[in-house]
Amino acid sequence: MNVYSAPHQSQRNLAAAPRVCAHCGQQYQPLFARPFEQVYCSAQCRIKANTLRAKARKVKIPEATECLVCKKPMPPREWRGVPRKYCSLKCGRRAINARRKAERRAMMNLSPRPCKVCNRVFDPQWKHQVLCDASCRGANAHMMSYEHNRRHYIPAALRSMRQCEWCGDDFTPQYKVTRYCKSACRKEDTAYRHAEDEG
Numbered sequence: 001m002n003v004y005s006a007p008h009q010s011q012r013n014l015a016a017a018p019r020v021c022a023h024c025g026q027q028y029q030p031l032f033a034r035p036f037e038q039v040y041c042s043a044q045c046r047i048k049a050n051t052l053r054a055k056a057r058k059v060k061i062p063e064a065t066e067c068l069v070c071k072k073p074m075p076p077r078e079w080r081g082v083p084r085k086y087c088s089l090k091c092g093r094r095a096i097n098a099r100r101k102a103e104r105r106a107m108m109n110l111s112p113r114p115c116k117v118c119n120r121v122f123d124p125q126w127k128h129q130v131l132c133d134a135s136c137r138g139a140n141a142h143m144m145s146y147e148h149n150r151r152h153y154i155p156a157a158l159r160s161m162r163q164c165e166w167c168g169d170d171f172t173p174q175y176k177v178t179r180y181c182k183s184a185c186r187k188e189d190t191a192y193r194h195a196e197d198e199g
Contacts, residue, residue: 023049069094116140152176165189 018027021041028041040046066073069091074084086092108127115122115132117139122132131137152175161170162178166185180186 021045067091117143149175 018029019038020027022039023045024041026041030038040049067087068085070087072087074087086095110124110127112121112123113130114120115136116130117136118132120132131140154174154176159172159174162173163170164181164185165179166189167181169181171181180189
């Protein structure tokens with residue numbers, strides 16, 4: 001780094017002494033107008049020295065020999081440019097999505113919490129997770145189904161005939177929310193409504 005300091009008034013009219021070029025090492029006579037800031041013998045040496053310093057500051061990233069996502073070998077490229085890390089756009093998108101997912105997870109509150117069913121403290125994998133494993137999820141689903149059936153169960157003495165919404169047959173429901181006489185009617189009605197929605 002060259003720091004220029006203005007010469008003293010008494011030194012401005014003096015001829016500069018010969019110097020050695022900072023790039024090529026040859027001796028040269030500095031210009032009389034600027035003897036205190038010239039360190040190269042010519043503009044070519046100055047440009048070459050600046051280019052070498054820029055190349056030295058540039059971080060060289062080696063070319064990857066295999067894809068960082070699918071681990072498939074990648075042949076070397078014949079042209080120069082930014083080093084390649086992925087074998088295809090698909091692997092590049094997968095890496096970007098994984099990085100974004102990790103960033104979102106870092107912003108979530110994933111502190112240990114007690115399980116809703118067994119009260120065991122566990123490390124959640126997502127923000128709203130309240131059950132620790134598959135067994136507790138199954139037990140929770142069973143309890144929810146039991147509570148749903150208990151709330152909507154109709155005692156035998158209070159049951160009345162109802163008409164099926166698909167086939168029109170009369171049947172006696174066991175629950176308040178039952179709309180079909182059998183599961184086949186429910187599936188056919190659901191498929192028909194989906195077909196109408198798709199147009």
